[in-house]
Amino acid sequence: MPFAGVVTIAVIVLIVLALVVFLVGTILQLQKITNGLDEVIASVGEIVAKSAPVNDVVNDINANLDAGVDLLEGLLVKKAGMGDAVGLVDGLYPGAAAAGFRAFPESGEVSPPRIGEVYTRGTLTLARLGREAPIAAATPAGPVLRAVEYGSLNARMLYPDGRQARPEKLPRSPVIGTDSPEQYEQREDIGQPRKRMRSA
Amino acid sequence: MTLWWIGNVVLVVVLVVVIVLLSGVLKAATSIVPSVRAIAGTAAAGSKDLDATALLLTTQEQVQQTVAVVANYGGSLDVILDDAEER
Numbered sequence: 001m002p003f004a005g006v007v008t009i010a011v012i013v014l015i016v017l018a019l020v021v022f023l024v025g026t027i028l029q030l031q032k033i034t035n036g037l038d039e040v041i042a043s044v045g046e047i048v049a050k051s052a053p054v055n056d057v058v059n060d061i062n063a064n065l066d067a068g069v070d071l072l073e074g075l076l077v078k079k080a081g082m083g084d085a086v087g088l089v090d091g092l093y094p095g096a097a098a099a100g101f102r103a104f105p106e107s108g109e110v111s112p113p114r115i116g117e118v119y120t121r122g123t124l125t126l127a128r129l130g131r132e133a134p135i136a137a138a139t140p141a142g143p144v145l146r147a148v149e150y151g152s153l154n155a156r157m158l159y160p161d162g163r164q165a166r167p168e169k170l171p172r173s174p175v176i177g178t179d180s181p182e183q184y185e186q187r188e189d190i191g192q193p194r195k196r197m198r199s200a
Numbered sequence: 201m202t203l204w205w206i207g208n209v210v211l212v213v214v215l216v217v218v219i220v221l222l223s224g225v226l227k228a229a230t231s232i233v234p235s236v237r238a239i240a241g242t243a244a245a246g247s248k249d250l251d252a253t254a255l256l257l258t259t260q261e262q263v264q265q266t267v268a269v270v271a272n273y274g275g276s277l278d279v280i281l282d283d284a285e286e287r
């Protein structure tokens with residue numbers, strides 16, 4: 001065989017070897033990629049399955065919250081009036097009056113009354129019931145009233161004395177106890193020696 | 201014979217070209233593997249993060265109950281309290 005034939009065979013063998021080496025390496029890497037993509041697909045499937053009901057649930061939650069907000073805003077405006085309602089909200093959340101109520105677009109144009117201004121009876125009642133209405137706040141930026149037990153008293157204390165309809169603290173009348181004016185079950189044998197049974 | 205040698209030269213050139221091309225393919229395939237592994241890890245972590253979405257059903261139920269209670273309170277307040285006076 002001539003030398004050129006030997007060279008030809010050697011080059012062909014080298015080409016085949018190169019093809020085998022690189023293609024086998026590529027196949028191994030592609031197998032790793034396939035395995036990795038299988039893991040990705042499994043995880044993405046879990047994500048899709050877990051996130052599928054989220055949209056409906058969140059929309060339902062938002063719908064319920066919207067209904068609640070509309071209800072409370074409507075009740076507040078109905079009972080306190082637009083001006084005082086805006087003042088209440090602005091007192092609780094300073095600056096919130098600019099946004100106004102969602103169900104009442106005109107509420108954004110209402111200038112909220114300042115804290116300390118005399119409110120209507122409905123607002124005062126709301127303040128007493130809510131225990132934290134801005135009517136009991138010292139300043140718009142300060143903390144609102146949060147005294148649960150004495151919220152009504154504290155709210156009334158903000159008004160002049162002439163507006164108070166009753167004394168701050170009524171005298172207590174002892175009804176029960178040893179110093180009560182009326183003692184029940186007045187028995188003569190209390191404090192006396194105990195009676196003994198005669199022996200047979 | 202001359203043509204044979206020319207053919208051998210062509211074969212050598214083909215060998216070089218094959219090596220260069222397949223080397224590039226292998227390098228590209230090798231570089232994809234870490235990216236795929238990173239994506240798989242991220243997807244698994246994202247799936248784990250969504251485990252809490254089941255609690256949204258509890259939140260949904262609680263919100264419904266809360267809004268129902270608020271509606272009941274609102275109805276009672278609507279009866280108890282006077283409406284604001286018209287100014």
